[in-house]
Amino acid sequence: MPKLVKLYIKNVIIGFAIAAGFVAMLLWFNVMGLWGLISQSSDGVLAVFMLWFMNGIVFAGVQFAYVIMSMAQKDDGPRRGTPVVDRFTPVRVKAEAGSKASRQFRQIKPRR
Numbered sequence: 001m002p003k004l005v006k007l008y009i010k011n012v013i014i015g016f017a018i019a020a021g022f023v024a025m026l027l028w029f030n031v032m033g034l035w036g037l038i039s040q041s042s043d044g045v046l047a048v049f050m051l052w053f054m055n056g057i058v059f060a061g062v063q064f065a066y067v068i069m070s071m072a073q074k075d076d077g078p079r080r081g082t083p084v085v086d087r088f089t090p091v092r093v094k095a096e097a098g099s100k101a102s103r104q105f106r107q108i109k110p111r112r
Helices: 003-030 031-040 044-070 101-107
Strands: none
Touching: 003 031, 003 044, 031 044
């Protein structure tokens, strides 16, 4: 089996294990009365399964993305680029009353 597939399966298992711990903590701490809802319902097992499965998909994706992104090579050089501008120098721009932009603005008429 290719290394990437092994890595993916391993991280999916880790993600679903984290999701199981997350759902267990949700039920243990009775967040928003979740334990009461699940224990009183006849479909409580299905609700717990769906909660675990959907969170497992999310956590597995995040786990795999984290591992892939952490595999990037570290650059030895500086983390910032060279500055393009050392300092800003103010420049005077003369504004004329009859400029081309103001003439074009006056020509635009609103639609009725």
